[in-house]
Amino acid sequence: MDQIKVFMLGWEFPPFISGGLGTACYGLTKAMDQLGIHVTFVLPRVVDSQYITHVNLLTPGSRLSKSSSKFVEMKNVEFRTISSPLQPYTTPDVYQQRIEESLRQKQQSTSVSGTKWCPASIDYSKDMYTEVHRYAAAAVELAEYTEFDIVHAHDWMTYPAGIGVAAISKKPLVVHVHSTEFDRSGEHVNQMIYDIEREGMEWADKVIAVSHFTRNIIISRYGISGDKVEVVYNGVERNGSDNWTLAGTGIEKDEKIVLFLGRITMQKGPEYFLQAARKVLEKIENVKFVMAGSGDLMHRTIEMAAELGIGQKVLFTGFLRGEDVQKIYKMADLYVMPSVSEPFGIAPLEALNNDVPVIISKQSGVSEVLMHALKVDFWDVNEIANKIVAVLKYPPLEMTLRNHGNFEVRKLRWKDSARKCAKIYQESLLRCEKCIS
Amino acid sequence: MASICFYFQVHQPLRLRHYTVFDNNDQYFDDYKNAAICRKVANKCYLPANRLLLDIIRRFEGRFRIAYSLTGVLLEQLLSFSPEVLSTFDALAETGCVEFLAETYYHSLSFLYSRNEFVDQVNKHTETIENLFGQKPRIFRNTELIYNNDLAALVESMGNFDAILTEGASHILGSRSPNFVYRPHGCSKLKLLLKNYSLSDDIAFRFSNRNWSEWPLTSEKFAQWISDVNGNGNVVNLFMDYETFGEHQWEDTGIFNFMRHLPEQVLKHPDNNFKTPSEVVQTYDSIDTVDIPHLISWADTERDLSAWLGNAMQSNAIHELYRLEKKIKKTSDEKIVSDWRKLQVSDHFYYMCTKYFADGDVHKYFNPYNSPYDSYINFMNVLNNLQSRCSGQALLDVNHIPEKALQDKNYLTETASGGAPCPS
Numbered sequence: 001m002d003q004i005k006v007f008m009l010g011w012e013f014p015p016f017i018s019g020g021l022g023t024a025c026y027g028l029t030k031a032m033d034q035l036g037i038h039v040t041f042v043l044p045r046v047v048d049s050q051y052i053t054h055v056n057l058l059t060p061g062s063r064l065s066k067s068s069s070k071f072v073e074m075k076n077v078e079f080r081t082i083s084s085p086l087q088p089y090t091t092p093d094v095y096q097q098r099i100e101e102s103l104r105q106k107q108q109s110t111s112v113s114g115t116k117w118c119p120a121s122i123d124y125s126k127d128m129y130t131e132v133h134r135y136a137a138a139a140v141e142l143a144e145y146t147e148f149d150i151v152h153a154h155d156w157m158t159y160p161a162g163i164g165v166a167a168i169s170k171k172p173l174v175v176h177v178h179s180t181e182f183d184r185s186g187e188h189v190n191q192m193i194y195d196i197e198r199e200g201m202e203w204a205d206k207v208i209a210v211s212h213f214t215r216n217i218i219i220s221r222y223g224i225s226g227d228k229v230e231v232v233y234n235g236v237e238r239n240g241s242d243n244w245t246l247a248g249t250g251i252e253k254d255e256k257i258v259l260f261l262g263r264i265t266m267q268k269g270p271e272y273f274l275q276a277a278r279k280v281l282e283k284i285e286n287v288k289f290v291m292a293g294s295g296d297l298m299h300r301t302i303e304m305a306a307e308l309g310i311g312q313k314v315l316f317t318g319f320l321r322g323e324d325v326q327k328i329y330k331m332a333d334l335y336v337m338p339s340v341s342e343p344f345g346i347a348p349l350e351a352l353n354n355d356v357p358v359i360i361s362k363q364s365g366v367s368e369v370l371m372h373a374l375k376v377d378f379w380d381v382n383e384i385a386n387k388i389v390a391v392l393k394y395p396p397l398e399m400t401l402r403n404h405g406n407f408e409v410r411k412l413r414w415k416d417s418a419r420k421c422a423k424i425y426q427e428s429l430l431r432c433e434k435c436i437s
Numbered sequence: 438m439a440s441i442c443f444y445f446q447v448h449q450p451l452r453l454r455h456y457t458v459f460d461n462n463d464q465y466f467d468d469y470k471n472a473a474i475c476r477k478v479a480n481k482c483y484l485p486a487n488r489l490l491l492d493i494i495r496r497f498e499g500r501f502r503i504a505y506s507l508t509g510v511l512l513e514q515l516l517s518f519s520p521e522v523l524s525t526f527d528a529l530a531e532t533g534c535v536e537f538l539a540e541t542y543y544h545s546l547s548f549l550y551s552r553n554e555f556v557d558q559v560n561k562h563t564e565t566i567e568n569l570f571g572q573k574p575r576i577f578r579n580t581e582l583i584y585n586n587d588l589a590a591l592v593e594s595m596g597n598f599d600a601i602l603t604e605g606a607s608h609i610l611g612s613r614s615p616n617f618v619y620r621p622h623g624c625s626k627l628k629l630l631l632k633n634y635s636l637s638d639d640i641a642f643r644f645s646n647r648n649w650s651e652w653p654l655t656s657e658k659f660a661q662w663i664s665d666v667n668g669n670g671n672v673v674n675l676f677m678d679y680e681t682f683g684e685h686q687w688e689d690t691g692i693f694n695f696m697r698h699l700p701e702q703v704l705k706h707p708d709n710n711f712k713t714p715s716e717v718v719q720t721y722d723s724i725d726t727v728d729i730p731h732l733i734s735w736a737d738t739e740r741d742l743s744a745w746l747g748n749a750m751q752s753n754a755i756h757e758l759y760r761l762e763k764k765i766k767k768t769s770d771e772k773i774v775s776d777w778r779k780l781q782v783s784d785h786f787y788y789m790c791t792k793y794f795a796d797g798d799v800h801k802y803f804n805p806y807n808s809p810y811d812s813y814i815n816f817m818n819v820l821n822n823l824q825s826r827c828s829g830q831a832l833l834d835v836n837h838i839p840e841k842a843l844q845d846k847n848y849l850t851e852t853a854s855g856g857a858p859c860p861s
Contacts, residue, residue, distance in 0.1 A: 283458055372791070374810055386457035390814040393458075396753035397813055404791055 003076075004425050005038040007148035007165060009139060009158035011088050012043065013079075017321065019263060020346040021088045021178050024210075024234050025154055031235070031418035033074040040146050041077055042139060042161075044084035080146075082138045086131060086157050089263060092190065094296070095128040129192055136161035140168055150425050154178060156193055159200025170435055172205040172428040174421075176232075180217050183341040184267055198222050205428040208232050208421065210344040211365020230424055233369050235414035236349035256287040256392045259332035259356070261325070261347055262339075264295035269338035269361065269378045271304060276338070278308045279385035284392055287313070292328050294319040329354035333398070334391045338378045339364050348373065352409045357401035359387050369412060372404035439616075439666040440712040440720070441703060442630065444504040444578070444602065445679035447483070448544050449475055449511045450784035452805045456818045463826065465776060465819045470805065472518040479519040482683035487525035489682075489693055493700055494534045501700045502534045502711045505679070506578050509542030509562050510782055512569065523569070530570040536713035537566045539574035539598065545781035546745060548579060548588055549732075550759035556595065558778070563597065576714040578602040580783050582632065582676070582735040583742065586728065589621030589629070598627065600718045602676065604735040605631030609727065616670025618721040622728035628718050629727055632676040632735060636662060641677040645690035656695050660702035660709075667708050671721045676735070737792070745786040750813040755786055757820055761827070768827045776823055780816070788812035 008029065012022035025041075032039055085099060125131035139161035143151075152174045153162030159175055166173035181189045181197060201207050201222050207229045209215035215231050218224050258277070262268045270291065277289045291301065291314060298316070305314040320328060329335075335351035335358045342364035349366065351358050352373075360367050361378040374387045391398050429435065452474070454467035493501050507526070515522045529535045541547055542562035547555040559577070567573045577598045579588055584603035592601050605615025615631035639659065643649045651658070666673055678685065686692040703709045712720065736744045746752050758780055765777045789809045806812040 279459070371808070372810075374814075375807070382457060382459065386459065386818070387814060389458045390817065394750075394753070394813070394817050396749035397810065397817075400748050400750050400791065400813075401810060 003036050003038055004150060004422065004429075005148040006032070006040065006425070007143060007146060007151045007169075007171070008039050008041050009151070009153040009161050009165075010041055010043050011154055011158075013041075018087070018319070019089055020234075020344065021155060023346050024178060024344075027235055027237055027414040028417055028421065029077055030074060031414035032421070033076045034415065035418055035422065036076060037418070037422060039077045040080060040148060042080045042082060042142060044086040044135060045081040046083065046085050080142055082135060082142065084131060084135050084138070086128075086135055088155065088157070089265075090128070091296075092128045092192075095131070096126065099126055132157050132196070133160055136164045140164040143169055149429060150174060152176060152421070152425075153200065156181075156197045156200060159196055159203075163200060163203045166203070172425075172432040172435060173203060174206045174208060174424060174428060175200045175204040176208040176210075177201070177214055177218060177343070178210055179267075179343045180214065180221070182217055182221055183214075183343055184265075186266060186340070204228070205432060206230060206424050208424060210234055211368050213363070213365045213368065214343040230420070232417050232420045232424070233365070233412065234344050234346050234349070235412045235417050236346065236353055236409055237414065238353065238410065254286065256284070256333045257331050258287060258289050258388055258392075259292065259328060259335045259351075260290065260337075261292045261320070261328065261335065261351075262337065264291065264293050264298045264301050266297060267340055267342070268293075268295070269340045270297055270301045272338040272340075272378050272381055272384065273336055274301065274304055274308055274310070274314065275381040276336070276384035276388060277305075277314060278310050279381060280388045280392075281310055281313060283385075283389050287392060289314045290317060290328065290332070291315070292317040292320045292325075325350075326354065329356050332356045334359065334388060336384065336388065337361060337364065337366075338376070338384060340378050342366065349409050349412060352402075352405040355402050355406055357391060357398055357405060359384065359391070370405070370408060372401055372408045374401070438671060439663055439706075439709050440672040440717060441663060441709070442504070442672050442674045442712050442714055442717050443502075444506065444538065444674070444676045444714060445681075446506050446578075446677070447511055447679040448508040449478065449514055450544075450782050451510050451514075451779050453785070453815055453819055456815050456822070458818050458821075460818065461822065463772065463776065463822070465822075466779065471514060475514045475518040478680060478684055479515070479522045481688070482680050483515075483519070483522045484525060485688070485693065486679065486682040486696075487522065487529060489697060491525065491529055491532070493697065494529070494532045497700055497704070499534055500704060500711060502536075502713045502716065504536040504538055504576070504713045505529075506538040506540050507566070508540060508544040509558075509565055510544060510779065512565060527570065530572065534713075536576070536715055537570055537572060537574055538602070538714065539563050539566070539577045541580055543778045543781045544580050544783055545778070546580060546583070546755065546783050546786070547759075547781060548583065548591070549742075549746075550755065551762055552591060554759075554762060554781075555591075559595070573597070575599045576602065576630075576718070581745070583732060584729060584734070585732045586622045586730055589624050589627055593621075593624045593627040600628040600630055600714060602630045602674070602714065603632070603729075604733055604740055605634055605674070606733050606740040608740070609729055609733060613725065613727075614670050616666055616673055617724045618671065618717065619725055619727045620723035622726050622730075628723050630672070630674050630714055630717060631727075633673050634735070636673055637675045637677050640675065640692075640695075641681045641685065644681075644686050644692055644695070653691070654695065656698040656702045659695075659699060660705065663703055663709060664706045667706075672712065672717050674717075743792060744790050745783055748789070748791050748809075750791075750809065751786045751789045754789065754813060754816050754820070757817070761820075761824060764824070764827045770827070773823070773827055780820065780823070785812070785816055789816070 010025040013026050017023055029039055029041055125134050143165040150172050151162050151166045153159055154176045155178050162173050181194045201224045207218060207224060209218055209229055209231050212231055215229050218229050219226050260273045264270050302316060305311045329351060335356045337345055337348050337360045339361045345364045345366035348358040348360050359374040359376060362375050363378055367375050376384050452467045452470050453465055539559060539562055541558040543558055545558060547558055563574055575598060577592050582603045589601055592598050615633045619629040621627055621629045644654055646652055663673055682692055732742055733740050734742055765774055788804050788806050789812050791809045
């Protein structure tokens with residue numbers, strides 16, 4: 001069989017990565033490239049040019065000059081960006097605020113410079129749903145000029161685009177579920193988002209879930225038949241350069257550092273981290289708790305640290321990227337992920353990759369693949385604290401977790417995830433009825 | 438002549454309750470869980486197996502003979518939770534066809550860390566068996582059949598024992614057969630009985646394995662394999678966990694039926710018989726010396742100590758435990774000493790094993806914890822609490838130290854120094 005050509009509706013690529021979704025898209029695509037799978041990778045991007053069209057074509061070469069040398073490795077991937085302010089992890093409210101703010105800024109800046117404001121970006125819809133569908137239309141347009149066998153869409157904002165492209169091209173659709181509305185919003189689901197997710201999954205020939213944890217949600221909450229839901233675990237990249245040290249940072253290593261790294265949102269359980277921190281401080285004094293990330297609960301979480309009387313022991317770094325993430329891992333003695341609902345959770349793998357032992361919530365997909373991690377129920381702050389104290393207090397525990405954990409993550413390779421996807425592509429092509437007609 | 442020598446290990450660990458760093462009390466053990474498991478195993482294994490063997494012994498009028506090693510921590514649990522099991526063991530003892538072996542009362546690894554403590558525990562166990570069953574053990578088996586030349590020398594010097602049992606590991610024996618009596622290197626009186634692991638494991642592990650080419654294993658077939666030993670050996674040592682009957686191999690695998698018919702099949706051949714370890718030692722001379730300088734055990738395919746001492750957590754936990762010995766004994770507080778000894782039960786360290794953890798194998802089945810890490814954390818939290826209890830006490834007792842009495846025998850040397858568990 002010829003190499004499969006994939007029309008992939010994905011998200012952010014380095015260096016513009018804000019979370020696991022972008023990391024997963026990058027890791028998976030890179031591994032597919034190495035397997036010789038041809039990928040047309042489509043992603044939304046705000047292009048602040050007056051001369052943009054709906055579809056902005058970028059070759060790997062032109063992209064290389066702008067951003068990252070990592071792209072040089074990808075021979076079989078072509079990038080297409082569609083101008084759009086869509087971003088992963090946004091809620092409809094946040095989207096609206098951002099659009100309004102960006103319009104305001106545009107008006108201000110243009111009025112200062114005196115030139116007449118060109119309404120190019122007025123294309124962007126004022127509410128997120130309309131924008132998701134506008135994006136879908138642009139993707140369909142782009143697809144008409146592209147040759148491919150299968151459509152692969154990552155998370156709900158690209159599902160309408162995936163459905164549209166698959167319907168017009170009569171190619172099979174694979175939707176990849178990195179998170180569901182139930183993970184993000186608990187029981188207070190946004191009905192419109194739920195409907196889009198459900199439609200995407202119903203329309204899809206195959207649904208890829210990042211864990212059994214997510215697969216169960218897809219089956220029980222979205223009513224999707226188990227036959228078409230497959231689990232493909234995420235992988236992790238081995239990081240090459242390892243020579244960064246604490247020297248020159250002004251940090252002295254007499255205090256232990258316990259790290260929370262992730263978006264500070266309901267889903268990630270920041271309040272359980274703080275409650276556990278308060279309990280740990282009853283037993284151990286020379287420890288600091290670092291919360292790296294930003295999110296809609298950031299201010300509430302800062303206040304909560306103060307209310308618990310541990311404000312001086314909790315540091316907030318804001319959102320970190322690139323080398324700063326590496327640095328924070330190098331400083332950390334322990335990584336804690338108390339997520340309330342975590343479809344997968346790539347960050348613990350990265351922590352282990354950086355020799356940091358991890359405590360992860362049992363309500364996570366990654367707990368299915370990691371044996372050499374401490375596991376807790378996110379609500380059990382007493383047990384979280386118990387385990388944090390144990391890691392800080394008993395060096396052999398930390399050492400065994402680190403050694404075994406680091407070895408264990410090496411087995412989780414994107415190449416295996418890509419191979420599984422390729423198998424799923426082939427199955428859907430074989431069974432695809434609409435492709436024959 | 439081919440003698441079958443059956444020895445069954447009977448043991449139940451003392452499981453700890455969930456104990457966090459925030460707990461501060463001396464209730465370390467999960468009585469509820471221990472009682473529940475003890476009663477479950479009693480009903481599935483101990484009671485039916487004891488009744489069956491008692492029945493066979495009576496049927497064959499002395500020609501069917503077996504041996505048990507019952508740990509002290511098991512006996513204590515039976516006494517509290519299933520006393521009816523004790524009376525069936527008593528009935529077995531009454532037949533005169535059952536031998537009871539000696540071991541460390543707490544099923545401990547004390548030989549590796551404190552010879553002092555080791556000897557105390559063996560003596561305590563011997564006394565207990567004598568009180569319960571009216572016979573003084575003459576054969577010693579160490580926890581998990583852990584063995585080396587030093588153990589043999591120590592056991593011989595204790596003076597009460599005729600033989601010691603261990604694993605007939607191929608890497609020790611080379612081309613020699615386990616089906617003879619041997620003498621430990623450096624010993625003049627003590628004999629060595631070696632487990633025939635192949636035939637033992639046919640019953641203990643492979644019996645219900647449908648992928649095994651010999652499945653199903655019938656008593657006729659097994660008796661034939663025993664008879665085949667005639668001319669090539671004197672004794673087939675079948676050493677196994679007693680829980681093989683009904684617990685490791687469930688009743689519906691036919692294990693009880695296999696056992697019910699085995700004696701008659703074995704005894705069909707006029708040259709076959711059953712002997713207890715003491716009878717084997719009295720009947721057969723040693724044919725050669727076996728030199729085992731490095732520690733072996735009956736565990737896993739490695740036959741080494743890695744299931745208990747294979748990672749940093751395990752060696753840390755056990756070193757910290759034995760480091761407390763003097764402090765603990767200084768308190769002269771019975772409850773503290775007993776808690777400390779109960780923490781020596783080897784299973785606590787087995788639960789911390791990371792060796793096959795990721796594969797989720799046999800280790801997992803017997804493990805009350807979800808992960809080796811949870812077990813280490815729990816154990817260390819308990820140990821810390823125990824330590825805090827005796828440091829309060831030590832201040833009071835600093836003026837009268839009864840430790841001299843414990844140190845005057847020449848073999849009581851400390852081995853707990855350094856990182857290696859092996860005192861060879």
